[in-house]
């Protein structure tokens with residue numbers, strides 16, 4: 492590439508990145524608009540962070556990884572915020588432990604918004620100078636990181652409001668079921684063979700999608716539709732939660748200990764199933780894809796139905812032939828590094844790699860996933876008992 496073309500390319504890449512950055516920062520704040528100030532503070536369980544912590548943490552990410560390193564004139568907004576808003580980066584320094592995020596009455600929500608705007612302006616000033624490729628790459632990760640937190644914000648807000656006895660709506664117009672299932676009972680047939688797995692296109696991806704490699708699969712048939720609430724209710728009514736033989740040992744202990752008898756947010760009122768949604772409490776829509784189930788429940792349902800969950804490879808190979816994106820789909824795959832996986836250098840190597848133990852992969856995306864954030868090779872991952880994300884399942888015929 493000639494120097495001139497490279498300069499023009501860098502110039503336009505900067506304009507795009509600036510717009511992408513600004514739009515992402517605004518979107519996060521837009522998600523919080525319906526909240527009352529008290530909603531920003533609470534942390535009902537360890538997995539759910541207070542909204543104000545998300546606002547501060549996504550800001551700290553840009554401050555720590557870009558401003559402090561690449562802007563010699565940058566002065567931190569507050570010397571202690573790195574301690575308050577670092578999430579899990581051991582190599583960056585000490586931090587407030589995760590369980591204590593909800594104990595922080597300070598900084599106030601107002602102060603955190605001021606912090607956000609201070610950092611947003613400082614990053615834009617850096618971008619208006621001559622941005623290096625290194626800064627552009629860090630900025631891109633920071634933007635995608637914030638998009639991940641946009642999804643967490645929505646699911647954490649849902650948990651906060653959905654566990655309040657008043658069950659307040661987040662936004663009455665919010666539709667969690669944009670696509671209903673008119674059950675086709677169709678399956679996609681995939682021939683046995685060797686297929687390439689992993690990210691191979693232009694454009695952003697996380698390090699855990701890299702390491703393009705080949706995988707052999709036997710022929711299989713994967714459902715075109717997700718499992719619906721109607722089907723899931725049949726499992727409940729057949730006493731699926733009481734049939735020991737359907738469950739893993741850990742799962743059985745988990746449902747006994749926590750008295751689990753239905754998906755998260757389900758309430759039986761006057762003998763009818765309801766579910767708390769971001770639009771408030773609603774009757775269960777039988778044609779909607781089931782959501783807020785753990786891997787444990789997805790597996791037990793598959794056992795009960797006489798089928799199985801797909802592996803993440805089977806999902807990726809077949810995904811072009813079905814619609815996806817409303818529910819994160821549990822797979823049977825453990826979250827492991829691909830062959831030739833390389834962690835990013837430095838602190839950002841902590842982003843994905845250190846979590847590759849004891850978790851299951853989910854594929855697809857959900858109605859809470861920001862637009863253009865997910866892709867066919869995206870690997871989400873959670874512990875098998877967790878269900879506060881918009882999770883669901885798709886079956887493979889046995």
Ligand SMILES: [Fe+2]
Pocket residue numbers: 548578636640
């Ligand atoms: Fe984060």
